[in-house]
Amino acid sequence: MGADCACFLEGIGRWWAQKGKDLLLKIFNGTSYETVARLRSKRLAFNAETVDVTDVESAGRWRELLGGAGVQRASVSGRHLQGCRLRWPGAEHLLQRGDPELADHRPRFDAVGIDNYMPCADWRDDDLTNASPDGFRTADDLQAMTTAITSGEGFAWYYASDAARRARERSPISDGLAGRSWVFRYKDIAGWWSNPHHERIGGVEIPTATSWIPRSKPVWFTELGCGAIDKGANQPNIFADPKSAESAVPYISNRTRAMQRRFLEAHHAWWGSGRPPPGMVDPAHLFVWSWDARPFPSFPQNTSTWSDGATGASDIG
Numbered sequence: 316m317g318a319d320c321a322c323f324l325e326g327i328g329r330w331w332a333q334k335g336k337d338l339l340l341k342i343f344n345g346t347s348y349e350t351v352a353r354l355r356s357k358r359l360a361f362n363a364e365t366v367d368v369t370d371v372e373s374a375g376r377w378r379e380l381l382g383g384a385g386v387q388r389a390s391v392s393g394r395h396l397q398g399c400r401l402r403w404p405g406a407e408h409l410l411q412r413g414d415p416e417l418a419d420h421r422p423r424f425d426a427v428g429i430d431n432y433m434p435c436a437d438w439r440d441d442d443l444t445n446a447s448p449d450g451f452r453t454a455d456d457l458q459a460m461t462t463a464i465t466s467g468e469g470f471a472w473y474y475a476s477d478a479a480r481r482a483r484e485r486s487p488i489s490d491g492l493a494g495r496s497w498v499f500r501y502k503d504i505a506g507w508w509s510n511p512h513h514e515r516i517g518g519v520e521i522p523t524a525t526s527w528i529p530r531s532k533p534v535w536f537t538e539l540g541c542g543a544i545d546k547g548a549n550q551p552n553i554f555a556d557p558k559s560a561e562s563a564v565p566y567i568s569n570r571t572r573a574m575q576r577r578f579l580e581a582h583h584a585w586w587g588s589g590r591p592p593p594g595m596v597d598p599a600h601l602f603v604w605s606w607d608a609r610p611f612p613s614f615p616q617n618t619s620t621w622s623d624g625a626t627g628a629s630d631i632g
Contacts, residue, residue, distance in 0.1 A: 409498060409515035411525050418526035426600070430538040432552035433502045435463040435581060439483075439567055448483075455577035457584070460548060464585045469502040480566060493520055504534060508595050530592070535600035539582060543575035544568055551578065579603065 417427055438447065438454045449467055451459040468474070472485040479486070490496045492515070497506025511524035541551035542565065550565035585591070587598040615624030 408517070409513075409520075411512045411514050411527065414512055414525040414527040417532065418528055424532070426533050426535045426597070427508075428535050428537040429504075430604075431536040431582075432538070432541070433464075434468045434549055434551060435460045435541075435578060436546070436548035437468055437483075438546055438549060440569070454546060455548075455574055457577055457581055460577060460581035461585045463548075464581065465502065465505070467502075470500050492518070505592050505595060508534060509592060530594065533597045533600070534595055535597055535602070536582075537602055538604035539579070539601050540604040541565075541575055541578045545574060547574035548578045548581075 416424070436451065436454070436459075437449060438451055442451060443453075447459075449459060449463065470488070472487050474480040474484070475486050488496055488500050490498060493513075495506075495510070497503040497510065500506065509529050511529055512527045513524055514521050541547035542554045544555055544564060546565045546568040549567060553563045553565045554561075555564050556562045582601065583598070586596045586601065609621065614621050618624040
């Protein structure tokens with residue numbers, strides 16, 4: 316699942332840090348390391364443990380360790396793991412390793428939860444004078460943003476690199492093997508939810524579907540929102556907070572604020588409209604992330620009451 320999926324790799328891989336925020340899972344393709352997954356990290360920890368072989372025959376009953384041996388572990392936690400497709404020259408894997416859990420019909424598995432930080436815009440300041448290719452009239456065009464929930468970046472096309480994003484060179488998302496483009500469209504929730512899932516190993520699709528039953532469980536958005544900042548809908552998972560090591564601004568942003576409310580209005584307008592497939596996304600279970608309930612403009616202006624007003628302003632809609 317594009318927005319919040321589990322990605323499993325059989326083989327040799329490495330986690331690489333990038334800019335102190337992103338972790339990249341790379342696999343060696345015989346010549347170089349190729350990125351196969353990406354995580355917006357909150358914590359990365361490595362631990363090494365010795366192997367204790369102490370027994371009744373250990374000299375003096377002192378603790379005895381096995382020389383030259385040890386157990387190493389790495390753990391990572393974060394916001395988004397993006398990309399279920401693992402690929403390298405000569406082979407391509409498409410793994411749906413979360414399906415056995417999602418298909419479990421015991422009472423404790425009621426829904427499919429997604430942290431929804433999918434982009435709903437690709438606005439540039441030049442779009443005010445040069446017509447936006449996505450039909451936006453302004454940066455917070457509600458109608459265009461609502462349309463972008465099931466179109467645009469992550470649905471119809473993607474940017475292959477940062478340079479492509481700057482130049483607005485878009486690459487179409489398609490599936491040349493089986494014609495099921497939704498497997499690579501992380502915004503195509505309806506496609507993923509409505510269809511059987513087939514894994515692919517070495518570029519060959521497995522005929523037998525996984526245990527996922529189409530349309531079997533509703534989708535809840537366990538997190539939804541964007542920063543209250545100019546162009547927040549371009550990159551909803553980015554929040555500006557001077558107190559945080561993860562503070563950043565969205566793609567192409569110039570930091571002015573006028574976005575968060577419109578982004579949420581677009582989502583509520585779409586998922587509550589009756590146009591999505593019945594029973595898929597439950598409008599009563601859209602849980603907003605990073606929404607400050609303190610009254611605006613008393614917060615952030617009244618710093619005598621709220622001392623974090625100066626830094627908290629970045630998250631107010």
